[in-house]
Amino acid sequence: MIDIKxxxxxxxxxxxxLAKRNSALRIEDALETDAKRRALVYEVEQLRAEQNVAxxxxxxxxxxxxxxxxxxxxxxxxxxxxxxxxxxVREVDEALRYALLTMPNIPHDSVPPGASEVDNREVRRWGTxxxxxxxxxxxxDIAEKLGIVDFECGAKLAGARFSLSxxxxxxxxxxxxxFMLDVHTQEHGYTEVLPPFMVNSACMEGTGxxxxxxxxxxxxxxxxxxxxxxxxxxVTNIHRQEILSADALPLYYAAYTPCFRSEAGSxxxxxxxxIRQHQFNxxxxxxxxxxxxxxxxxxxxxxxxxxxxxxxxxxxxVVTLCAGDLGFSSAxxxxxxxxxxxxxxxxxxxxxxxxxxxxARRANIRFKRDKKPEFVHTINGSGLAVxxxxxxxxxxxxxxxxxxxxxxxxxxxxxxxxxxxTATA
RNA sequence: GGAGGAGUAGCAUAAUUGGUAAUGCAGCGGUCUUGAAAACCGCCGCCUUCGGGCUUGCAGGUUCGAGUCCUGUCUCCUCCGCCA
Numbered sequence: 041m042i043d044i045k046x047x048x049x050x051x052x053x054x055x056x057x058l059a060k061r062n063s064a065l066r067i068e069d070a071l072e073t074d075a076k077r078r079a080l081v082y083e084v085e086q087l088r089a090e091q092n093v094a095x096x097x098x099x100x101x102x103x104x105x106x107x108x109x110x111x112x113x114x115x116x117x118x119x120x121x122x123x124x125x126x127x128x129v130r131e132v133d134e135a136l137r138y139a140l141l142t143m144p145n146i147p148h149d150s151v152p153p154g155a156s157e158v159d160n161r162e163v164r165r166w167g168t169x170x171x172x173x174x175x176x177x178x179x180x181d182i183a184e185k186l187g188i189v190d191f192e193c194g195a196k197l198a199g200a201r202f203s204l205s206x207x208x209x210x211x212x213x214x215x216x217x218x219f220m221l222d223v224h225t226q227e228h229g230y231t232e233v234l235p236p237f238m239v240n241s242a243c244m245e246g247t248g249x250x251x252x253x254x255x256x257x258x259x260x261x262x263x264x265x266x267x268x269x270x271x272x273x274x275v276t277n278i279h280r281q282e283i284l285s286a287d288a289l290p291l292y293y294a295a296y297t298p299c300f301r302s303e304a305g306s307x308x309x310x311x312x313x314x315i316r317q318h319q320f321n322x323x324x325x326x327x328x329x330x331x332x333x334x335x336x337x338x339x340x341x342x343x344x345x346x347x348x349x350x351x352x353x354x355x356x357x358v359v360t361l362c363a364g365d366l367g368f369s370s371a372x373x374x375x376x377x378x379x380x381x382x383x384x385x386x387x388x389x390x391x392x393x394x395x396x397x398x399x400a401r402r403a404n405i406r407f408k409r410d411k412k413p414e415f416v417h418t419i420n421g422s423g424l425a426v427x428x429x430x431x432x433x434x435x436x437x438x439x440x441x442x443x444x445x446x447x448x449x450x451x452x453x454x455x456x457x458x459x460x461x462t463a464t465a
Numbered sequence: 466g467g468a469g470g471a472g473u474a475g476c477a478u479a480a481u482u483g484g485u486a487a488u489g490c491a492g493c494g495g496u497c498u499u500g501a502a503a504a505c506c507g508c509c510g511c512c513u514u515c516g517g518g519c520u521u522g523c524a525g526g527u528u529c530g531a532g533u534c535c536u537g538u539c540u541c542c543u544c545c546g547c548c549a
Contacts, residue, residue, distance in 0.1 A: 078514080081513095081518090082513090082514065082518095084518085085513080085514095085516090085517065085518045085519090086516080086517080086518090088517085088518060088519090089516075089517055089518070091529075091530085092485080092517095092518090092530090094529070094530095095484085095485075095529055095530045096484080096485065096530085097529095098484085098529055098530070099484040099485070099529090099530070100484085102484070103484075108529080111529070112528095112529045112530095113529085114529085115529040115530085116529075118529090119528090119529070283510090285475095413510095413511085
Protein backbone atom coordinates (compact mmCIF):
# COMPACT_ATOMS: atom_id res chain seq x y z
CA MET A 41 0.00 0.00 0.00
CA ILE A 42 1.36 3.39 -0.88
CA ASP A 43 1.29 6.22 1.63
CA ILE A 44 -2.00 8.11 1.50
CA LYS A 45 0.02 11.24 2.23
CA UNK A 46 2.06 10.71 -0.94
CA UNK A 47 -1.13 10.35 -2.95
CA UNK A 48 -2.58 13.45 -1.30
CA UNK A 49 0.48 15.73 -1.40
CA UNK A 50 2.26 14.55 -4.54
CA UNK A 51 -0.35 12.98 -6.81
CA UNK A 52 1.88 13.60 -9.84
CA UNK A 53 4.46 11.16 -8.43
CA UNK A 54 1.81 8.44 -8.20
CA UNK A 55 0.50 9.25 -11.68
CA UNK A 56 4.00 8.98 -13.11
CA UNK A 57 4.53 5.64 -11.34
CA LEU A 58 1.31 4.22 -12.76
CA ALA A 59 2.24 5.44 -16.22
CA LYS A 60 5.68 3.84 -15.91
CA ARG A 61 3.97 0.57 -15.05
CA ASN A 62 1.73 0.88 -18.08
CA SER A 63 -1.27 0.95 -15.74
CA ALA A 64 -4.56 2.55 -16.73
CA LEU A 65 -5.49 3.09 -13.07
CA ARG A 66 -6.81 6.57 -12.22
CA ILE A 67 -6.28 8.29 -8.90
CA GLU A 68 -8.85 11.10 -9.09
CA ASP A 69 -11.61 9.11 -7.38
CA ALA A 70 -9.33 8.09 -4.56
CA LEU A 71 -8.26 11.69 -3.99
CA GLU A 72 -11.85 12.83 -3.85
CA THR A 73 -12.77 10.04 -1.45
CA ASP A 74 -9.87 10.95 0.79
CA ALA A 75 -10.94 14.59 0.99
CA LYS A 76 -14.49 13.55 1.78
CA ARG A 77 -13.32 11.15 4.45
CA ARG A 78 -11.16 13.72 6.19
CA ALA A 79 -13.99 16.25 6.32
CA LEU A 80 -16.35 13.65 7.78
CA VAL A 81 -13.87 12.42 10.36
CA TYR A 82 -13.19 15.98 11.45
CA GLU A 83 -16.87 16.65 11.98
CA VAL A 84 -17.35 13.43 13.91
CA GLU A 85 -14.42 14.25 16.17
CA GLN A 86 -15.76 17.72 16.88
CA LEU A 87 -19.13 16.27 17.87
CA ARG A 88 -17.48 13.61 19.96
CA ALA A 89 -15.50 16.22 21.85
CA GLU A 90 -18.76 18.03 22.59
CA GLN A 91 -20.33 14.76 23.67
CA ASN A 92 -17.44 13.91 26.01
CA VAL A 93 -17.66 17.27 27.76
CA ALA A 94 -21.45 17.05 28.15
CA UNK A 95 -21.29 13.47 29.29
CA UNK A 96 -18.84 14.30 32.03
CA UNK A 97 -21.08 17.13 33.18
CA UNK A 98 -23.99 14.71 33.39
CA UNK A 99 -21.89 12.41 35.52
CA UNK A 100 -21.07 15.22 37.92
CA UNK A 101 -24.72 16.23 38.19
CA UNK A 102 -25.85 12.66 38.77
CA UNK A 103 -23.31 12.24 41.53
CA UNK A 104 -24.67 15.37 43.19
CA UNK A 105 -28.15 13.87 42.77
CA UNK A 106 -29.26 16.72 40.55
CA UNK A 107 -31.60 16.40 37.60
CA UNK A 108 -29.78 15.96 34.26
CA UNK A 109 -32.63 15.01 31.97
CA UNK A 110 -32.34 18.18 29.85
CA UNK A 111 -28.66 17.56 29.14
CA UNK A 112 -29.36 13.91 28.39
CA UNK A 113 -32.09 14.84 25.93
CA UNK A 114 -29.74 17.32 24.23
CA UNK A 115 -27.12 14.66 23.89
CA UNK A 116 -29.56 12.43 22.09
CA UNK A 117 -29.48 14.77 19.06
CA UNK A 118 -25.71 14.74 18.90
CA UNK A 119 -25.68 11.01 19.30
CA UNK A 120 -28.00 10.52 16.34
CA UNK A 121 -25.98 12.93 14.22
CA UNK A 122 -22.78 11.02 15.05
CA UNK A 123 -24.44 7.75 14.11
CA UNK A 124 -25.40 9.12 10.69
CA UNK A 125 -21.95 10.55 10.05
CA UNK A 126 -20.22 7.39 11.21
CA UNK A 127 -22.17 5.33 8.74
CA UNK A 128 -20.91 7.66 6.01
CA VAL A 129 -17.36 7.40 7.34
CA ARG A 130 -17.61 3.63 7.16
CA GLU A 131 -18.66 3.73 3.53
CA VAL A 132 -16.04 6.27 2.50
CA ASP A 133 -13.40 4.42 4.52
CA GLU A 134 -14.16 1.19 2.74
CA ALA A 135 -13.99 2.86 -0.67
CA LEU A 136 -10.68 4.53 0.11
CA ARG A 137 -9.25 1.37 1.60
CA TYR A 138 -10.12 -0.62 -1.48
CA ALA A 139 -8.69 2.05 -3.76
CA LEU A 140 -5.41 2.04 -1.84
CA LEU A 141 -5.26 -1.75 -1.59
CA THR A 142 -5.57 -2.11 -5.34
CA MET A 143 -2.93 0.51 -6.19
CA PRO A 144 0.47 -1.00 -7.08
CA ASN A 145 3.79 0.01 -5.56
CA ILE A 146 5.92 2.86 -6.91
CA PRO A 147 8.79 1.48 -9.02
CA HIS A 148 12.26 2.51 -7.89
CA ASP A 149 14.12 5.03 -10.08
CA SER A 150 16.60 2.35 -11.12
CA VAL A 151 13.81 0.22 -12.64
CA PRO A 152 13.99 0.47 -16.44
CA PRO A 153 10.86 1.55 -18.29
CA GLY A 154 9.16 -0.99 -20.52
CA ALA A 155 5.92 -2.74 -21.22
CA SER A 156 6.75 -6.42 -20.96
CA GLU A 157 9.50 -8.94 -20.30
CA VAL A 158 11.21 -8.09 -23.60
CA ASP A 159 12.26 -4.81 -21.97
CA ASN A 160 13.87 -6.47 -18.95
CA ARG A 161 17.50 -5.52 -18.61
CA GLU A 162 20.25 -8.11 -18.27
CA VAL A 163 22.61 -7.21 -15.43
CA ARG A 164 25.19 -10.00 -15.48
CA ARG A 165 25.85 -13.61 -16.46
CA TRP A 166 27.62 -16.37 -14.58
CA GLY A 167 28.94 -19.62 -16.01
CA THR A 168 29.03 -20.89 -19.56
CA UNK A 169 26.32 -23.10 -20.99
CA UNK A 170 27.76 -26.52 -21.66
CA UNK A 171 28.30 -27.60 -25.26
CA UNK A 172 26.85 -31.09 -25.72
CA UNK A 173 28.41 -33.66 -28.08
CA UNK A 174 25.01 -35.36 -28.22
CA UNK A 175 21.50 -34.03 -28.49
CA UNK A 176 20.51 -32.61 -25.12
CA UNK A 177 17.13 -33.84 -23.89
CA UNK A 178 14.66 -31.94 -21.76
CA UNK A 179 13.99 -32.90 -18.15
CA UNK A 180 10.78 -34.73 -18.95
CA ASP A 181 12.51 -37.22 -21.22
CA ILE A 182 15.42 -37.59 -18.82
CA ALA A 183 13.25 -38.05 -15.74
CA GLU A 184 10.79 -40.45 -17.32
CA LYS A 185 13.56 -42.61 -18.74
CA LEU A 186 15.20 -42.75 -15.33
CA GLY A 187 11.83 -43.41 -13.72
CA ILE A 188 12.32 -40.64 -11.15
CA VAL A 189 9.29 -38.50 -12.03
CA ASP A 190 5.85 -39.84 -12.99
CA PHE A 191 3.68 -37.21 -14.66
CA GLU A 192 0.85 -39.63 -15.48
CA CYS A 193 0.54 -40.53 -11.85
CA GLY A 194 0.49 -36.86 -10.82
CA ALA A 195 -2.49 -36.41 -13.12
CA LYS A 196 -4.17 -39.48 -11.65
CA LEU A 197 -3.69 -38.33 -8.08
CA ALA A 198 -4.65 -34.70 -8.57
CA GLY A 199 -4.84 -33.51 -12.18
CA ALA A 200 -2.91 -31.57 -14.75
CA ARG A 201 0.17 -29.70 -13.51
CA PHE A 202 0.98 -32.23 -10.80
CA SER A 203 3.64 -34.92 -10.73
CA LEU A 204 4.97 -37.68 -8.52
CA SER A 205 8.69 -37.78 -7.80
CA UNK A 206 10.13 -41.17 -6.93
CA UNK A 207 13.35 -42.67 -5.64
CA UNK A 208 16.35 -40.55 -6.57
CA UNK A 209 14.01 -37.89 -7.93
CA UNK A 210 12.28 -37.44 -4.58
CA UNK A 211 15.62 -37.67 -2.82
CA UNK A 212 17.05 -34.99 -5.10
CA UNK A 213 14.39 -32.44 -4.11
CA UNK A 214 14.84 -33.23 -0.43
CA UNK A 215 18.61 -32.91 -0.81
CA UNK A 216 18.25 -29.55 -2.52
CA UNK A 217 15.95 -28.26 0.22
CA UNK A 218 18.41 -29.24 2.92
CA PHE A 219 21.40 -27.90 1.00
CA MET A 220 19.75 -24.52 0.39
CA LEU A 221 18.56 -24.15 3.98
CA ASP A 222 21.99 -25.11 5.34
CA VAL A 223 23.77 -22.56 3.17
CA HIS A 224 21.38 -19.76 4.05
CA THR A 225 21.26 -20.48 7.76
CA GLN A 226 24.90 -21.44 8.34
CA GLU A 227 26.64 -19.09 5.90
CA HIS A 228 24.25 -16.24 5.19
CA GLY A 229 22.84 -15.62 8.66
CA TYR A 230 19.19 -16.50 8.10
CA THR A 231 17.01 -18.01 10.81
CA GLU A 232 15.13 -21.07 9.65
CA VAL A 233 11.37 -21.07 10.15
CA LEU A 234 8.77 -23.67 9.25
CA PRO A 235 5.49 -21.77 8.88
CA PRO A 236 1.90 -22.88 8.33
CA PHE A 237 1.23 -23.82 4.71
CA MET A 238 -2.19 -22.21 5.00
CA VAL A 239 -2.81 -18.62 6.06
CA ASN A 240 -5.79 -16.39 6.71
CA SER A 241 -7.00 -13.53 4.51
CA ALA A 242 -5.32 -10.87 6.64
CA CYS A 243 -1.91 -12.32 5.78
CA MET A 244 -2.75 -12.53 2.09
CA GLU A 245 -3.74 -8.89 2.17
CA GLY A 246 -0.61 -7.97 4.10
CA THR A 247 1.76 -9.15 1.39
CA GLY A 248 -0.43 -8.04 -1.51
CA UNK A 249 -2.08 -11.21 -2.85
CA UNK A 250 -5.49 -9.89 -1.76
CA UNK A 251 -7.81 -8.28 -2.60
CA UNK A 252 -6.75 -8.06 -6.23
CA UNK A 253 -5.31 -11.47 -7.03
CA UNK A 254 -7.61 -13.92 -5.28
CA UNK A 255 -7.93 -16.07 -8.39
CA UNK A 256 -4.19 -16.78 -8.44
CA UNK A 257 -4.37 -18.73 -5.19
CA UNK A 258 -6.30 -21.71 -3.84
CA UNK A 259 -8.78 -21.15 -1.06
CA UNK A 260 -9.93 -23.89 1.27
CA UNK A 261 -13.68 -24.15 0.97
CA UNK A 262 -15.84 -22.92 3.87
CA UNK A 263 -12.86 -21.48 5.71
CA UNK A 264 -10.78 -18.32 5.72
CA UNK A 265 -7.71 -20.40 4.84
CA UNK A 266 -5.63 -19.98 1.71
CA UNK A 267 -2.93 -22.36 0.53
CA UNK A 268 0.21 -20.26 0.49
CA UNK A 269 1.40 -19.28 -3.01
CA UNK A 270 4.83 -18.60 -1.50
CA UNK A 271 6.48 -18.68 1.94
CA UNK A 272 6.74 -14.92 1.60
CA UNK A 273 3.15 -14.72 2.86
CA UNK A 274 3.42 -16.46 6.24
CA VAL A 275 7.02 -15.41 6.89
CA THR A 276 6.59 -11.69 6.18
CA ASN A 277 3.42 -11.74 8.27
CA ILE A 278 5.24 -13.18 11.30
CA HIS A 279 5.57 -9.59 12.50
CA ARG A 280 2.21 -8.31 11.28
CA GLN A 281 0.73 -5.68 13.65
CA GLU A 282 3.97 -5.44 15.59
CA ILE A 283 6.31 -2.63 16.55
CA LEU A 284 9.83 -4.05 16.58
CA SER A 285 12.71 -2.57 18.51
CA ALA A 286 15.32 -0.97 16.25
CA ASP A 287 18.10 -3.26 17.45
CA ALA A 288 16.10 -6.32 16.38
CA LEU A 289 16.67 -5.29 12.75
CA PRO A 290 17.60 -6.53 10.28
CA LEU A 291 15.69 -9.81 10.54
CA TYR A 292 16.64 -12.61 8.17
CA TYR A 293 14.36 -15.63 7.75
CA ALA A 294 14.69 -18.67 5.50
CA ALA A 295 11.87 -21.13 5.06
CA TYR A 296 11.13 -24.24 3.09
CA THR A 297 7.51 -24.61 2.06
CA PRO A 298 5.53 -26.07 -0.78
CA CYS A 299 3.83 -23.36 -2.84
CA PHE A 300 0.37 -23.62 -4.35
CA ARG A 301 -0.67 -21.59 -7.36
CA SER A 302 -3.76 -21.79 -9.51
CA GLU A 303 -1.82 -20.64 -12.59
CA ALA A 304 -5.03 -19.09 -13.83
CA GLY A 305 -4.42 -17.44 -17.16
CA SER A 306 -1.41 -19.57 -18.02
CA UNK A 307 -3.35 -22.20 -19.94
CA UNK A 308 -1.22 -23.69 -22.67
CA UNK A 309 1.96 -22.24 -21.17
CA UNK A 310 4.64 -24.66 -19.98
CA UNK A 311 2.18 -27.52 -19.98
CA UNK A 312 4.99 -30.04 -20.30
CA UNK A 313 7.02 -31.11 -17.30
CA UNK A 314 7.78 -29.60 -13.93
CA ILE A 315 8.38 -25.99 -14.94
CA ARG A 316 4.92 -24.74 -14.05
CA GLN A 317 2.91 -26.79 -11.55
CA HIS A 318 0.10 -26.15 -9.11
CA GLN A 319 2.37 -27.28 -6.28
CA PHE A 320 6.12 -26.86 -6.06
CA ASN A 321 8.78 -26.73 -3.39
CA UNK A 322 10.69 -23.58 -2.65
CA UNK A 323 13.19 -22.25 -0.15
CA UNK A 324 12.46 -18.60 0.46
CA UNK A 325 14.52 -15.83 2.02
CA UNK A 326 12.74 -12.94 3.74
CA UNK A 327 14.29 -9.82 5.27
CA UNK A 328 12.85 -7.03 7.39
CA UNK A 329 15.12 -4.02 7.72
CA UNK A 330 15.38 -0.27 8.25
CA UNK A 331 14.38 1.80 5.18
CA UNK A 332 17.85 3.14 4.47
CA UNK A 333 19.29 -0.39 4.26
CA UNK A 334 16.81 -2.08 1.97
CA UNK A 335 18.52 -1.48 -1.38
CA UNK A 336 21.80 -2.88 -0.15
CA UNK A 337 19.91 -5.76 1.49
CA UNK A 338 18.27 -6.57 -1.84
CA UNK A 339 21.69 -6.82 -3.52
CA UNK A 340 22.93 -9.11 -0.76
CA UNK A 341 19.84 -11.30 -0.82
CA UNK A 342 20.15 -11.64 -4.58
CA UNK A 343 23.80 -12.62 -4.11
CA UNK A 344 22.69 -15.22 -1.55
CA UNK A 345 20.41 -16.81 -4.13
CA UNK A 346 23.17 -16.69 -6.74
CA UNK A 347 25.48 -18.54 -4.35
CA UNK A 348 23.21 -21.59 -4.58
CA UNK A 349 23.36 -21.62 -8.37
CA UNK A 350 27.12 -21.17 -8.31
CA UNK A 351 27.66 -24.00 -5.82
CA UNK A 352 25.55 -26.22 -8.03
CA UNK A 353 27.51 -25.13 -11.11
CA UNK A 354 24.41 -23.97 -12.97
CA UNK A 355 24.89 -21.15 -15.52
CA UNK A 356 22.52 -18.26 -15.02
CA UNK A 357 21.92 -14.61 -15.71
CA VAL A 358 20.44 -11.82 -13.63
CA VAL A 359 17.86 -9.47 -15.12
CA THR A 360 16.21 -6.36 -13.71
CA LEU A 361 12.50 -6.47 -14.40
CA CYS A 362 11.22 -3.45 -16.30
CA ALA A 363 8.36 -1.43 -14.80
CA GLY A 364 5.76 -3.13 -16.96
CA ASP A 365 6.83 -6.62 -15.84
CA LEU A 366 7.18 -5.70 -12.18
CA GLY A 367 4.96 -7.46 -9.65
CA PHE A 368 2.13 -5.52 -7.99
CA SER A 369 3.82 -5.12 -4.60
CA SER A 370 7.42 -4.77 -5.73
CA ALA A 371 9.50 -1.60 -6.03
CA UNK A 372 12.31 -3.45 -7.78
CA UNK A 373 12.86 -7.06 -8.78
CA UNK A 374 15.84 -9.06 -9.97
CA UNK A 375 15.02 -12.34 -11.65
CA UNK A 376 17.64 -15.08 -11.69
CA UNK A 377 17.31 -17.14 -14.83
CA UNK A 378 19.01 -20.52 -15.02
CA UNK A 379 20.21 -22.02 -18.28
CA UNK A 380 18.05 -24.93 -19.45
CA UNK A 381 19.68 -26.91 -22.30
CA UNK A 382 16.38 -28.69 -22.96
CA UNK A 383 14.76 -25.38 -23.86
CA UNK A 384 17.93 -23.69 -25.07
CA UNK A 385 16.90 -20.72 -22.95
CA UNK A 386 17.33 -18.99 -19.62
CA UNK A 387 14.30 -19.56 -17.37
CA UNK A 388 13.30 -17.90 -14.12
CA UNK A 389 14.42 -19.81 -11.05
CA UNK A 390 14.37 -17.02 -8.46
CA UNK A 391 12.76 -13.65 -8.06
CA UNK A 392 14.30 -11.21 -5.58
CA UNK A 393 12.37 -8.08 -4.69
CA UNK A 394 12.46 -5.02 -2.50
CA UNK A 395 8.95 -4.00 -1.52
CA UNK A 396 10.13 -0.96 0.39
CA UNK A 397 7.36 -0.04 2.89
CA UNK A 398 4.53 -1.29 0.66
CA UNK A 399 3.94 -4.61 2.46
CA ALA A 400 4.89 -3.19 5.85
CA ARG A 401 2.17 -0.57 5.56
CA ARG A 402 -0.41 -3.19 4.59
CA ALA A 403 0.65 -5.61 7.30
CA ASN A 404 1.41 -2.79 9.75
CA ILE A 405 4.95 -3.91 10.55
CA ARG A 406 6.85 -1.11 12.23
CA PHE A 407 9.96 -0.49 14.29
CA LYS A 408 10.90 2.20 16.75
CA ARG A 409 14.20 4.02 16.99
CA ASP A 410 13.03 7.51 17.93
CA LYS A 411 9.70 8.60 19.23
CA LYS A 412 7.62 7.76 16.21
CA PRO A 413 7.28 4.19 14.92
CA GLU A 414 8.38 3.79 11.30
CA PHE A 415 7.48 1.15 8.75
CA VAL A 416 10.16 -1.44 8.07
CA HIS A 417 11.16 -2.37 4.55
CA THR A 418 10.59 -5.94 3.38
CA ILE A 419 12.73 -7.86 0.90
CA ASN A 420 12.37 -11.40 -0.25
CA GLY A 421 13.56 -13.84 -2.85
CA SER A 422 13.58 -17.49 -3.78
CA GLY A 423 16.69 -19.28 -2.75
CA LEU A 424 15.70 -21.19 -4.87
CA ALA A 425 12.65 -22.71 -6.53
CA VAL A 426 13.47 -26.34 -5.79
CA UNK A 427 11.55 -28.04 -8.61
CA UNK A 428 13.11 -25.83 -11.24
CA UNK A 429 16.54 -26.38 -9.68
CA UNK A 430 16.01 -30.13 -10.05
CA UNK A 431 15.00 -29.55 -13.67
CA UNK A 432 18.16 -27.50 -14.26
CA UNK A 433 20.35 -30.20 -12.73
CA UNK A 434 18.76 -32.94 -14.83
CA UNK A 435 19.23 -30.97 -18.03
CA UNK A 436 22.67 -29.46 -17.39
CA UNK A 437 24.23 -32.60 -15.92
CA UNK A 438 22.77 -35.18 -18.31
CA UNK A 439 25.05 -37.70 -19.99
CA UNK A 440 24.76 -39.38 -23.39
CA UNK A 441 23.66 -42.65 -21.74
CA UNK A 442 20.69 -40.92 -20.08
CA UNK A 443 22.22 -40.80 -16.62
CA UNK A 444 22.64 -37.60 -14.63
CA UNK A 445 25.73 -36.58 -12.68
CA UNK A 446 24.94 -35.13 -9.26
CA UNK A 447 26.66 -31.80 -8.52
CA UNK A 448 29.30 -32.26 -5.85
CA UNK A 449 27.74 -29.72 -3.52
CA UNK A 450 24.71 -31.92 -2.87
CA UNK A 451 26.34 -35.35 -2.90
CA UNK A 452 26.60 -35.29 0.92
CA UNK A 453 22.83 -34.86 0.94
CA UNK A 454 22.40 -37.76 -1.49
CA UNK A 455 24.22 -40.28 0.66
CA UNK A 456 27.34 -39.79 -1.46
CA UNK A 457 25.58 -40.69 -4.70
CA UNK A 458 27.53 -39.38 -7.69
CA UNK A 459 25.19 -40.23 -10.51
CA UNK A 460 21.54 -41.07 -11.05
CA UNK A 461 21.35 -43.97 -13.46
CA THR A 462 18.15 -45.63 -12.28
CA ALA A 463 15.28 -44.67 -10.01
CA THR A 464 16.70 -46.72 -7.17
CA ALA A 465 20.33 -45.69 -7.65
C1' G B 466 -16.27 -31.73 19.25
C1' G B 467 -18.29 -30.79 24.69
C1' A B 468 -17.85 -28.16 29.69
C1' G B 469 -15.55 -24.39 32.60
C1' G B 470 -12.05 -20.20 33.28
C1' A B 471 -9.06 -16.07 31.54
C1' G B 472 -7.54 -11.89 28.02
C1' U B 473 -6.29 -4.26 30.65
C1' A B 474 0.72 -0.34 28.14
C1' G B 475 7.11 -4.39 27.37
C1' C B 476 5.93 -7.25 32.29
C1' A B 477 2.88 -7.58 36.82
C1' U B 478 -1.40 -6.08 39.20
C1' A B 479 -6.17 -2.40 40.22
C1' A B 480 -10.79 0.10 38.91
C1' U B 481 -17.91 0.71 44.11
C1' U B 482 -25.08 0.09 41.82
C1' G B 483 -21.98 1.58 34.62
C1' G B 484 -19.43 7.99 35.78
C1' U B 485 -14.95 8.55 31.61
C1' A B 486 -8.49 3.47 32.65
C1' A B 487 -5.08 3.58 38.42
C1' U B 488 -0.42 1.61 40.53
C1' G B 489 4.35 -0.89 40.63
C1' C B 490 8.52 -2.79 37.80
C1' A B 491 11.27 -2.20 33.31
C1' G B 492 12.69 1.68 29.71
C1' C B 493 13.85 7.04 28.16
C1' G B 494 15.09 12.27 29.53
C1' G B 495 16.42 15.62 33.52
C1' U B 496 18.02 17.42 38.68
C1' C B 497 21.85 15.93 42.05
C1' U B 498 27.03 13.40 41.58
C1' U B 499 34.12 13.08 39.85
C1' G B 500 31.35 8.77 37.81
C1' A B 501 27.56 5.50 39.27
C1' A B 502 23.73 4.05 42.58
C1' A B 503 19.87 5.99 45.55
C1' A B 504 16.34 9.90 45.82
C1' C B 505 13.30 13.42 43.28
C1' C B 506 10.82 15.51 38.64
C1' G B 507 9.04 14.58 33.72
C1' C B 508 8.12 11.14 29.75
C1' C B 509 6.69 6.26 29.15
C1' G B 510 -0.01 3.13 23.09
C1' C B 511 -1.93 5.42 18.22
C1' C B 512 -3.95 9.48 15.14
C1' U B 513 -4.55 14.81 14.59
C1' U B 514 -6.93 20.15 10.81
C1' C B 515 -3.06 20.83 17.51
C1' G B 516 -9.26 22.23 19.07
C1' G B 517 -9.07 17.42 20.08
C1' G B 518 -10.11 12.22 18.86
C1' C B 519 -9.10 7.02 19.65
C1' U B 520 -7.12 2.79 22.78
C1' U B 521 -9.09 -2.67 28.24
C1' G B 522 -8.03 -9.60 22.51
C1' C B 523 -11.36 -8.46 18.01
C1' A B 524 -16.36 -6.98 15.94
C1' G B 525 -21.11 -5.30 17.01
C1' G B 526 -25.25 -3.82 20.50
C1' U B 527 -27.70 -1.24 24.91
C1' U B 528 -26.68 3.76 27.28
C1' C B 529 -26.01 10.81 27.81
C1' G B 530 -21.75 7.69 29.32
C1' A B 531 -19.18 0.63 28.91
C1' G B 532 -12.93 -2.50 31.34
C1' U B 533 -17.86 -3.22 33.81
C1' C B 534 -24.19 -5.10 30.86
C1' C B 535 -25.76 -8.05 26.09
C1' U B 536 -24.52 -10.81 21.28
C1' G B 537 -20.95 -12.83 18.09
C1' U B 538 -15.91 -14.10 17.40
C1' C B 539 -10.48 -15.09 18.22
C1' U B 540 -6.54 -16.70 21.38
C1' C B 541 -4.74 -19.06 25.76
C1' C B 542 -5.47 -22.37 30.16
C1' U B 543 -8.03 -26.70 32.73
C1' C B 544 -11.05 -31.11 32.25
C1' C B 545 -13.66 -34.75 29.00
C1' G B 546 -13.81 -36.95 24.08
C1' C B 547 -10.94 -37.87 19.68
C1' C B 548 -6.28 -38.07 17.35
C1' A B 549 -0.52 -37.99 15.02
